[in-house]
Amino acid sequence: MSIPHPDPQPAPPADPFRPDHRDSPDRPxxxxxxESLDRVRQEVSRAVVGQQxxxxxxxxxxxxxxxxxxxxxxxxxxxxxxRALSAALSLETHRVQFTPDLMPGDVTGxxxxxxxxxxxxxxxGPVFTNLLLxxxxxxxxxxxxxxxxxxxxxxxxxxxxxxRVLPDPFMVAATQNPVEYEGTYPLPEAQLDxxxxxxxxxxxxxxxxxxxxxxxxxGFDASDLAGAGIxxxxxxxxxxxxxxxxxxxxxGPGVIGYVTDLARATRVSPSFQLGVSPRGSTALLHAATAWxxxxxxxxxxxxxxxxxxxxxxxxxxxxxxxxxxxxVSADQVLSGLLxxxxxxx
Numbered sequence: 165m166s167i168p169h170p171d172p173q174p175a176p177p178a179d180p181f182r183p184d185h186r187d188s189p190d191r192p193x194x195x196x197x198x199e200s201l202d203r204v205r206q207e208v209s210r211a212v213v214g215q216q217x218x219x220x221x222x223x224x225x226x227x228x229x230x231x232x233x234x235x236x237x238x239x240x241x242x243x244x245x246x247r248a249l250s251a252a253l254s255l256e257t258h259r260v261q262f263t264p265d266l267m268p269g270d271v272t273g274x275x276x277x278x279x280x281x282x283x284x285x286x287x288x289g290p291v292f293t294n295l296l297l298x299x300x301x302x303x304x305x306x307x308x309x310x311x312x313x314x315x316x317x318x319x320x321x322x323x324x325x326x327x328r329v330l331p332d333p334f335m336v337a338a339t340q341n342p343v344e345y346e347g348t349y350p351l352p353e354a355q356l357d358x359x360x361x362x363x364x365x366x367x368x369x370x371x372x373x374x375x376x377x378x379x380x381x382x383g384f385d386a387s388d389l390a391g392a393g394i395x396x397x398x399x400x401x402x403x404x405x406x407x408x409x410x411x412x413x414x415x416g417p418g419v420i421g422y423v424t425d426l427a428r429a430t431r432v433s434p435s436f437q438l439g440v441s442p443r444g445s446t447a448l449l450h451a452a453t454a455w456x457x458x459x460x461x462x463x464x465x466x467x468x469x470x471x472x473x474x475x476x477x478x479x480x481x482x483x484x485x486x487x488x489x490x491x492v493s494a495d496q497v498l499s500g501l502l503x504x505x506x507x508x509x
Contacts, residue, residue, distance in 0.1 A: 195460075197409055200402050203252075212244055212248055213368065213372045214368050214369070214372040215368075218365050219249065221475060223458070224458070224472075227410050230360025231360055233301075233361070234246075234337065234338065235363070237341065240368070243299055245365075247259075248394055252398065254396035254398070258291070259296075260290050271308065273287055273288045274289070274323065293331065295335055296315075296336045296337070297338075301351065305349055309355055315336070317358055338359070357479075359479060360447050360451060361475040413462050415452075418509070419508070420449065423448050423449050426445070426501060427441075429501045435484060437484045438481060444476065444480040448477065452464050452469045452472045466508060474498055
């Protein structure tokens with residue numbers, strides 16, 4: 165199950181977030197903000213065919229102050245998708261190619277001796293950006309993977325006892341190949357739990373693949389996003405305003421109880437040896453809230469919770485060995501829980 169695409173919104177009369185007005189102090193209404201994000205999707209589609217669920221996942225990550233893990237086989241446009249989204253949102257972006265010899269300081273920054281002043285000065289790493297593309301994050305050892313923990317959880321980096329705040333907005337969009345591939349290091353549970361969503365990117369269908377080939381036959385160059393026609397149609401101001409709008413969405417006692425029951429069901433499931441923690445249930449509620457807002461509502465429903473359950477929880481649970489031997493996946497077990505946990509009216 166993947167993240168569905170939200171219902172389209174009617175076009176607003178004007179766009180206060182065109183590139184030369186991204187940080188306007190005026191607060192647009194929610195419909196205008198949703199339209200701005202719809203234009204971001206349209207711009208991304210100039211470079212990436214299909215993969216709308218992954219685009220939605222990245223937008224929800226931004227709206228919820230969260231981080232997103234994209235998993236898929238090589239060649240399904242994971243990296244291109246993040247780069248295209250960054251260009252459409254006009255966010256500062258740094259890319260880190262995770263390799264077996266990458267050191268923690270290569271990500272967060274380190275102290276460097278300045279021969280002119282005779283003192284050590286902090287040289288910022290690529291993590292000091294709005295959108296950090298952590299490419300193939302599971303190809304680097306756990307020590308370097310863990311270097312991102314503080315940045316993802318606290319949005320700051322501490323070096324030599326000094327804490328340095330990261331820009332706002334800040335999101336880690338990490339890509340990884342399936343763990344069955346050679347040369348991968350499975351992410352530890354503590355790091356996986358820091359990701360709001362884990363989105364699986366599937367191979368394209370026939371029509372989408374034909375469209376991909378047609379574009380390449382006409383000269384499309386994945387390294388030249390400007391040549392693909394991607395324009396900056398929103399910015400950091402759009403993200404911050406949309407976050408404030410999402411914060412106004414209400415979740416009633418029934419929805420909160422439903423999220424709680426789903427999380428508790430994972431802890432007693434005979435197929436899981438590790439269930440969802442309270443951080444996971446909190447993430448599910450936040451993601452459902454953002455999904456409800458994207459669909460034009462100021463309240464959440466059980467349907468919103470169900471739409472977000474798999475991408476929010478699939479990486480927070482651990483299967484028992486006997487379940488893995490039977491070929492059962494985490495998605496299958498979670499889908500079974502969705503069918504059995506009572507839905508509030």
